[in-house]
Amino acid sequence: MSDLFANAGFEKDAPRPLADRLRPESLSEVVGQDHLLGAGAPLRRMLDTQRLSSLILWGPPGVGKTTIARLLATEANLEFEQISAIFTGVADLRKVFDRAKARRSAGQGTLLFVDEIHRFNKAQQDGFLPHVEAGVITLIGATTENPSFELNAALLSRAQVFTLKRLDEDAIERLFQRAEKESGRKLPLTEEARKALAIMADGDGRFSLNLAEEILAEPKDRKPIEVSELGAIVQRRAPVYDKGQESHYNLASALQKSIRGSDVDAALYWAARMVVGGEDPKFIFRRLVVIASEDIGNADPQALPMAVAAKNAFEFLGQPEGEIALGQLVAYLASAPKSNRAYAAFKKAKALARETGSLPPPPHAMNAPTKLMKSLGYSDGYVYDHDTEDGFAGLNYFPEDLPRTKFYEPTQFGFDKEIAKRLQYWERKRREKE
Template identity: 70%
Template structure:
């Protein structure tokens, strides 16, 4: 089976990018995805059984989705067709299906690889269904986005989702070793610069090889390149982050849970990741305000003030100076005593409000600005708390006939320890009044 390079009519000795020259020629050469291609793993089992189902390959860029699809076709002896959802439309799909039908009449099968399949709209995705069900094509879709959100349920139900992992340091080092073998010389990098290059690749094997190719352009015999010079040789890319997609929600979730878990260092890391990825700092500030109320609450009443001040500081200073105020807020939240008592209390009170209907307040809780309202009993029985012993009269402000509920239950942490003492004192005073 010819590859895309040969299909383009180019000679095998023509210049080719390093990543293309090192493209695996068998599944055994694919790195970092043993959970899918090792003996006994899902793809191996399908190939061994000779029953290849349609699959969705979900994973970050540069992890081998296209290569795996091509090798599956080769080992299954299926004709490989490739389209990109970015550049293809309904007419292109029709041509693919027509060619697949012609092959089927000739006794051959077709594996259709659809890159970035999540970019097809719902109607286009539905167009695959009859051709998958009839066996006209074996569909292999590739996506960097969560299929649960981006693909039709009907299509998902007919395909097995296989998750590819970002390449770890060992896998990237394997690729660099292959690159050195292909070039016939080691990368001219110091150990520190080599580690920097691996970090810059961010789990993307193709990008790692592209970076290596840039480094190999340096003259042979020169002194090894250090980290600072490496940064000048290659352009550092921003971390993989799409504010409109799953990474956005994953990283803010990681920040929120790090704060809740009092892991201040992890919280700072996720904050930095979001800012480096281009997240709107004011979106982060809004989420920090939410964390202050949801996870700290009255255990540290200053947390909410700190977060609002951080938002104002960012508005005043802008980026990058204002980002330090957000970092200060994150440190405050992560190191503060934690309580979700306010969050739970308000949720319980909200449920009770929906269940209890439109009960009126007790008369002593209402004002009586008119003579008629006084005649109707408004404000009757009210006692001014500031005139009572300890500035507490002990009246019950729940609706008449509705039992009292303790929605707010302070924790023994932070300032809520003191609030608990006050509530216990007032509860005893109120109970003593009711007995009279």
């Protein structure tokens, strides 16, 4: 039915969103991706040498992946076919490949654009390979997820990956100017509100034009809109955050590294991003408990109990009050002295434990609750430390056939410094008792 309307010429007269009306008609009109499309950039070189290969376009929503694919097809003189991995099954793919083969026999190539390609399973992704290798199609896949994690190695080996950037404020401003030229009027915004609107777009070109369209729908005689009024006029976009995919781990990594780097304000920002994005608070607190042990450790022994207490407080209070405890914990951990020496020491101990197998403890380290065990020498030579004058017997508790190994070397930061003094004291006493 839609084809009948299009053939009758009605489609061109139908209302179209501003973002659709301003869709670039040439690659030079695409904003924010000069690193790929500018003079001498990779995609431009491919077109100039007429060697367009299969590609994966990786980037956030609204940065031009579909538009670029369509324009590449035009410039390379290829028939453009578009499918979505969400709505396409095996039978649909077979029809696409059959059409591409028919075109090829007639001397016409096909550029197949697959949106959300990461949503195809391994078998479906493998299904593209013979058609790519035979030259039946030039494949361009679009994904918002890291191709290294979501796409098969075999497919990645046959397609170059190009990363598209989220649009910066300059690129968003260029889109606003195009919207004003298309509509024949200026956006009725104060300078501060215009900047705020660009920030609200969150690097998404399509969304920025949707916002502009809402603003342009305001009465022509109204006063310039202030920042305080924007929220009542346009719908603020939720930050791009997929709790099950790469952004989930990227933000968790940014949080941990900010805390490790003692950057309190950045740590609070990334924790807030996770909360605002709808992250499960349990996941955030798990990371913070890990950080308390891994990155702070014995430099501040209160970090771990505080992390557990903050987690319990959050569970008791719920949201939003529980977020107070979350913020307090993040600020505390980021400002605490740092030491990973206990964490590193245990990793070394585990490595040696794997190498040395089943070496038994020395006899004095084992209990002898039975006569047989006593007769075998269990507990022989053991000295009860509390019975000694200085509370330290100085026995060696490593296996008899294993030389003593130093795993734990505290830093000179925070409480770690006091622990280092204790270890030096006991080491000196042990040598005296040998």
